[in-house]
Amino acid sequence: MANGSPTAPTGRTSGGGNSPFARRGAPRRKAVPGDTRLHNRSLVLRTIFRSGPLSRADLARSTHLTRAATSELAAELLAEGLVEELGTRSDQGVGKPATLLGLVPDARLTVTLDLSDDARFRAALVDLGGKVLDRRAAARDGRRAESALELATELCVDLAGAAARPLLGVGVGSPGVVDPAGIILEAPNLGWHGVDLSAHLAQAIPAPVHVANDANAAALGELGLGGPAERSLLLVKVGHGVGAGLVLDGHLVVGDRFAAGEIGHVVVDPDGAPCACGRIGCLETAVAAPRLRRADDRGRQAGGRRLGEALAPVVSALNLREIVLSGPLDLLDESFRAAALDAIRERTMPAVGDYVDIRLSSLGEDDVLLGAAMLVLDRELGVA
């Protein structure tokens, strides 16, 4: 191996800027033979990640690489400790028994941070299988700006210190508008404007850092670690405000100014209630958590309807199938869900609306934490 293994923590100062797989939306660049290798390596790793323990021959069959190639790649992954041999398969017919290869869940760990809760920051130590090994939380107590940054950093450093195995990276889901390099362009609630969170954390922890919007991260997590293996999904996160994360064909949609998913201030009812932003009838005035908490069952239904009305054009334009709700379970109840789905179906053509499904996040409260872990897994290992 010529240069250091690509998964070794290198303590890069700029998060997300130069990881092997962190160039999703970037303009297409040249290809070198090594890219072929990297692609196939992640293809093998992804196949193991998604389809459980498999033999080298199984891998060859599902990747369409030759057995020789998968064998070579498997050897590399074994040497890095990412994969291990799990003994031979028992229930097999004739022929030499297959040696099963499985992901080593704690070969690398991820420190993840969820800044989406208005009241407290949460952090976790997550293994490669998406299992939370340890967690911390810290009340925010209204901290903003520098002070909030320090609190977040403390949490991460604390958990990084508690990690008994090498770190794959640090993943953060933050409210607000986040650029691909990990700079928080705008997070009004935290008083952050142009804060280079990625660089800040990379300075404190010798591992690559990846930052994304909270809803975007949750969407990635839902797709990679959650329910059925779809390739596209819209996740709507109801909290202090309302935000969404959109993944199309496995790619996160970030938008022109990196503000994709910011649907909280779409006007859904020009005759509605005034919003904190100064306008009238923003979606947030109907479905944000504080508003829903004050509402009765009928009020929650009305909120669901408003959400559905806002999503109907999006569902039509993208021909979306899967919509996932994330947030307090007592608020996102069946009547809310049904009202939203009904509104979408009423307002889209049947060829589209008939296939739409709305469901609750399968990751629950940890969706942003696990989504941030998935972000790191994707950016560092190409598993997505």
Place this chain on the structure above:
Amino acid sequence: MANGSPTAPTGRTSGGGNSPFARRGAPRRKAVPGDTRLHNRSLVLRTIFRSGPLSRADLARSTHLTRAATSELAAELLAEGLVEELGTRSDQGVGKPATLLGLVPDARLTVTLDLSDDARFRAALVDLGGKVLDRRAAARDGRRAESALELATELCVDLAGAAARPLLGVGVGSPGVVDPAGIILEAPNLGWHGVDLSAHLAQAIPAPVHVANDANAAALGELGLGGPAERSLLLVKVGHGVGAGLVLDGHLVVGDRFAAGEIGHVVVDPDGAPCACGRIGCLETAVAAPRLRRADDRGRQAGGRRLGEALAPVVSALNLREIVLSGPLDLLDESFRAAALDAIRERTMPAVGDYVDIRLSSLGEDDVLLGAAMLVLDRELGVA
């Protein structure tokens, strides 16, 4: 060269299924060394396509390949006749003068077909630079199903016969829902349900066939041959109905059932006019061409507003910047455009709405024809 040159017309029966670059939304497959070559080849070709005549050294600088590599690739493109030497550069400082390489516009031709007009089918012979060399049109006279298929095929065969140079492929922009293999799943106006247009045309013309929804094709064309070089855009096509084409980061969004962009039957006004589809207040009842033609200036403004209201959630969810209108210029006038833009700005947050721009298609009436050409250019040469 081991096997036939990748650009030679091979008369594939299945359109779009096995062209080198026709696997955009497909699940990621293995990479082989040849993919590296293909990628870099199209990178060089794309650079010439977009940035005009360039020397081999210029290409090396912008692609970040070495001069040796670009030289090799250029030799291949020269041998295929896609590129030619245009003599040495005059306005140069010291050093050996650069030999400029330029695209040969008529090295290959594309037969393109526009089925979007309700009254007549249009077809054209388009060169690699997007110039229309010849065109045909045929009144539809209400033809449907088999009869419409024959008329379309005739037009294409006619133009293919008129082509004085080898065909790169056939491109079609069709109304309705089109799957990536070129099967028209649903085109009610033409009476097509599950018609394998691609196979039908490939049988008549010995060249690869690519079919897309009309608005989708137009969106690709606008991006590749039209105005400023953006990577994302929503094109709204107003005709007999209303449809849209969406390109994000250079990739066409097709949607779960390949119906992305079908926004004509989004309900925008529950108290509005009944629609032919049986519902009330679909977008089409406010902004389809026949409706706008009957309306006065105020009516067109109202239509624009309705369009803006439908697009506001889409613009927010995707953080879109560029929206292009396509259709009859007398209907899509300034008051329509302004009303749509105002509605979007009023209904989205300023961080998103302030950057949104709506403009008319820069390709005019030929946008679907040229879009279909761009589709072929992209799928066959990777130029996009």
Place this chain on the structure above:
DNA sequence: GTAGTTAGTTTGGATACTACACAAACAAAT
């Protein structure tokens, strides 16, 4: 115990890049 089957490894060949060196062609300075 032999034949058949499946798993995994080894070897040779093809491809496609990089790095480096070199020749060609010109401008500017002397």
Place this chain on the structure above:
DNA sequence: ATTTGTTTGTGTAGTATCCAAACTAACTAC
């Protein structure tokens, strides 16, 4: 007129990667 320096484009050696095919290994079935 000659030298120097710069840029272009090509040629060569080396490395990386994959595939194809042959091979070894291990097991079942009869």
